[in-house]
Amino acid sequence: MRRLTTFDCDGATLAATLDEGEHATGLLIVSGGNEVRHGAHRGMAMLAQALAARGTPVFRYDRRGVGDSDGDNRGFAHASADLHAAVAAFRRLAPHVNRLHAFGNCDAATLLALEGRSAGINRVLLANPWTIEPTDDLPPATAIRAGYAQQLRDPAEWRRLLSGGIDIGKAIKGLMKIARTPSQPSTLATRVTQAIAAWGNDATVLLARDDNTARAFTDAARAHTLQTLTIDTSSHSFARAADKQALADIVTRWLAE
Structure with a gap:
């Protein structure tokens, strides 16, 4: 009940x-x-x-x-x-x-x-x-890193990149977040x-x-x-x-x- x-x-x-x-x-x-x-x-x-x-x-x-x-x-x-x-x-x-x-x-x-x-x-x-202690509107650095690793293994993502289907600005922001995120x-x-x-x-x-x-x-x-x-x-x-x-x-x- x-x-x-x-x-x-x-x-x-x-x-x-x-x-x-x-x-x-x-x-x-x-x-x-x-x-x-x-x-x-x-x-x-x-x-x-x-x-x-x-x-x-x-x-x-x-x-x-x-x-x-x-x-x-x-x-x-x-x-x-x-x-x-x-x-x-x-x-x-x-x-x-x-x-x-x-x-x-x-x-x-x-x-x-x-x-x-x-x-x-x-x-x-x-x-x-x-x-996660948010500092911006991007996913956590770990998730960005995992996402990029998966995309690099996918030939379709390379074709999207070459055809302009990927937001380069957003990708750069993601790389910058990975770079500035402390390892601790x-x-x-x-x-x-x-x-x-x-x-x-x-x-x-x-x-x-x-x-x-x-x-x-x-x-x-x-x-x-x-x-x-x-x-x-x-x-x-x-x-x-x-x-x-x-x-x-x-x-x-x-x-x-």
Whole structure:
């Protein structure tokens, strides 16, 4: 059964959804960016329904200023209180849950990596953690580098270049960004990768193979040995039908470990 509910966070009323299940391990799903708790193309709602049908209680919520929740949206960096309040609400509504796992994509994964332990979460599955501190409107240098490498191996791209089908100005900007990007990871990237490493076996990273955010994370995490899974897709939110199924299979196996 799916229940709509609300809970308080620093005076704001936050909207949430509980998909009920009898298992003692519950899953908290945290939405990334300004995405509502239903997820891209209702992906997180569908995932919650499938897991609850197998007995796992699943709790989702809209952070302050997003979706049906009150308050000001100040981004993931200011959403620690929302996470803590959501955990408390989940435990209150499902008192039989004695182990709490959490899944988040993009900056929700970053939030969980940094704040999940203090919120009382036992294990985390972190999809495409956000490690980028934007300086312009171009993709991260890692993604540009990977894109150029792929294009150089493709004869069709050489024909596009010779026929004027490639934006030379944009290409030059991309090369300049690669040249000026320091080899050391950014402050955010360092904090996130170190935080994930500190979780040890309680953290698993899930990457969309051809997603720019995932590529940036992979580059930033080279100094660490992390538990990592990959879905062969370029969809950041695992929006395609095959991606949704692959994600559901991975989450199901991960919860059963």
